Amino acid sequence: MYSPTEEQALKQPAEPPARPHVRVIRLHPDDDVVISLDQLMSGTHIASEGVDVAGLVPPGHKMATRAIEPGQAVRRYGQIIGFASQPIRAGQHVHTHNLAMGDFTRDYAYGADSKSSPKAAEPATFQGIVREDGRVATRNYIGILTSVNCSATVARAIADHFRRDIHPEMLADYPNVDGVVALTHGAGCAVDPDGEGLAILQRTLGGYACHPNFASVLVIGLGCETNQIPKLLATQGLSDSARLRSFTIQDTGGTTRTIAHGIEQIKAMLPEANKVQRETxxxxxxxxxxxxxxxxxxxxxxxxxxxxxxxxxxxxxxxxxxxxxxxxxxxxxxxxxxxxxxxxxxxxxxxxxxxxxxxxxxxxxxxxxxxxxxxxxxxxxxxxxxxxxxxxxxxxxxxxxxxxxxxxxxxxxxxxxxxxxxxxxxxxxxxxxxxxxxxxxxxxxxxxxxxxxxxxxxxxxxxxxxxxxxxxxxxxxxxxxxxxxxxxxxxxxxxxxxxxxxxxxxxxxxxxxxxxxxxxxxxxxxx
CATH class of the missing domain: 3.40.50 (Rossmann fold)
Structure with a gap:
């Protein structure tokens, strides 16, 4: 038997469950979707949009705020992000199952929004490394570059000799040197010697060879590759110097001698590289x-x-x-x-x-x-x-x-x-x-x-x-x-x-x- 109070309570309708607080973001007034900040569960009412969620919408995903017919454009940021591939109801998840690419005209309006940019009244500063030619570095490395994949193992072996986590004593006297790094790649041969592909590789290597964040650089090749070092340097306006030294495995006498030669070259570069000081x-x-x-x-x-x-x-x-x-x-x-x-x-x-x-x-x-x-x-x-x-x-x-x-x-x-x-x-x-x-x-x-x-x-x-x-x-x-x-x-x-x-x-x-x-x-x- 229930007491009168208990019986009365049982007859009263249960309190409706509290609706979870969910967050969405509308990025532009013209958008057809909002972005969920929380997991959206079916039936949840999105008050800001006057829409009930229809299905599950994961965090970071899109929910439709209106009905969208197949073929109609869907906008986010006020811009077209695709076209409905099937009917989309208000409140539904918008993703790969119902949104697809499509062609549309874009107005390039060259320079229409160009404007004068404000200039800071007082320039901000940082502590940089000023090279002899006036360029400014944010780091001070010695680099090892390879002309071809065939010299990658040698380059890495030379750099590993100076790793602070393996041989801390090698750079102990050079606190201003950030490290010795080998940047290797899988190209450099079996390509058209006059083609665009090799020209891009040479331009990339040239950009690194003269990057201000490198105090000095070794360039190591095998010797018979398409990407010959003399041509690589010539196309980039570079030449051997105290800061940039190059050699090949074949000319140096094989792997062991090349690694030893590279290590000695780095040792000779370190004192000069360490002389830098940061300045405003x-x-x-x-x-x-x-x-x-x-x-x-x-x-x-x-x-x-x-x-x-x-x-x-x-x-x-x-x-x-x-x-x-x-x-x-x-x-x-x-x-x-x-x-x-x-x-x-x-x-x-x-x-x-x-x-x-x-x-x-x-x-x-x-x-x-x-x-x-x-x-x-x-x-x-x-x-x-x-x-x-x-x-x-x-x-x-x-x-x-x-x-x-x-x-x-x-x-x-x-x-x-x-x-x-x-x-x-x-x-x-x-x-x-x-x-x-x-x-x-x-x-x-x-x-x-x-x-x-x-x-x-x-x-x-x-x-x-x-x-x-x-x-x-x-x-x-x-x-x-x-x-x-x-x-x-x-x-x-x-x-x-x-x-x-x-x-x-x-x-x-x-x-x-x-x-x-x-x-x-x-x-x-x-x-």
Missing amino acids: VPASHLVIGLQCGGSDGYSGISANPVLGAAVDLLVAHGGTAILSETPEIYGAEHLLTRRAQTPEIGHKLIARIRWWEEYCGRNGAAMDNNPSAGNKAGGLTTVLEKSLGGIAKAGSTNLVDVYEYAQPVKAHGLVFMDTPGYDPISATGQVAGGANLICFTTGRGSAYGCAPSPSFKLATNTALWERQSDDMDLNCGEVLDGTRSIQELGARLFRMLLDTASGQPSRSELHGYGQQEFVPWQISVIT
């Missing part, structure tokens, strides 16, 4: 390569815009930022052509887009083979969506020049370098062009370095920061958490980049990343 230099000497890898649905909301805010500050202080990864601006290139300082610069960018379309066409590939599996798991559906978020790294200033892969970057301001989207190849081209620091955003958790230039990594979300802070330098998830604004974190990032350029090691440097990530772009037919 303006931030205009900073050249930052912009990278994003392991991107997710938050990349274009947090880390990339934060990096863009820092880029705007860098440009205001006279510095240079290199945006790259041509296949990952595809579909969003019109946002850059509109910012081109002159129509000619905008046309140079589109010429690279057309080259890529032709390149993919003749190789049976497609420009929309992005995003990767990890990108899709993180919420990115099409290359259009990935590109629109990726361009946020470039801030808001004018595009002042466009370069081909590994060409020396001479302009100050925001520039574009044509590279593949694969991060090691892309960053290799940027460093060859003169980048003395790499800034890398990631949502999935990329582990990366890029000797001789430090690599600074930004996490897009707090969950990644907490899970993999061992590899991350800054948590941009604070933007999503509502604890910091994009501008606040952008200013903080700019200060941290100046500290990194001044010698403070990044997380990737502490872990020893950088030697294995040297990957020149190979476009040659290998015969």
Whole structure:
């Protein structure tokens, strides 16, 4: 028997369960989707959109805010990210099962949004290393480059002799030398000696050979390869000197003698390399390569815009930022052509887009083979969506020049370098062009370095920061958490980049990343 009170309670309707507090982000008034910050469960009401969730929407993914018919454009950032491949109901998850690529016209409007960029009243500074020719370094390495894969083992053996974690005594008397690194690759032979592929490799090696972050360099070959060292040096305007020495395994007398000879050459270079001292230099000497890898649905909301805010500050202080990864601006290139300082610069960018379309066409590939599996798991559906978020790294200033892969970057301001989207190849081209620091955003958790230039990594979300802070330098998830604004974190990032350029090691440097990530772009037919 129930008591009267208990019986009365049983007759009363149960309290409805408390609805979970869920968060979504609308990026533009014209968008057809919002981005989930939490797992969205079916039936959950999204008050800000007046929509009930229909199904499961993972964090970082998109939810439709209206009904969309097949073939209709879907917008995020106020821009087209694809077309509905089947009917989409309001509240449904929008992803690869119902969103696909499609052709549409983009208005390039060359230079329409070009504007005068503000200049800082008082230049920011960092502690740099000034070389004899006036160029400024952020690190002080001795480098070992190879003309061909056949000399890679010898180069690595020489560098290993000076590793501080194995032979700390070898550099004990040279505290101003950051290390000896061997940057090897898998190319250099069985290619057209007069072709574009070998020219790109030589340009890349030349850029590294004269990079200010190298106090001196050895170039080691086998001896019979297509990429002959004398021609390599001649095409790049270089020659043997106290700072740059070259030899081959065949001429030196085999592996053992070549390793011994290389070790003696490095020993002779160390005293001079150690003489450097850091001094105060303006931030205009900073050249930052912009990278994003392991991107997710938050990349274009947090880390990339934060990096863009820092880029705007860098440009205001006279510095240079290199945006790259041509296949990952595809579909969003019109946002850059509109910012081109002159129509000619905008046309140079589109010429690279057309080259890529032709390149993919003749190789049976497609420009929309992005995003990767990890990108899709993180919420990115099409290359259009990935590109629109990726361009946020470039801030808001004018595009002042466009370069081909590994060409020396001479302009100050925001520039574009044509590279593949694969991060090691892309960053290799940027460093060859003169980048003395790499800034890398990631949502999935990329582990990366890029000797001789430090690599600074930004996490897009707090969950990644907490899970993999061992590899991350800054948590941009604070933007999503509502604890910091994009501008606040952008200013903080700019200060941290100046500290990194001044010698403070990044997380990737502490872990020893950088030697294995040297990957020149190979476009040659290998015969």
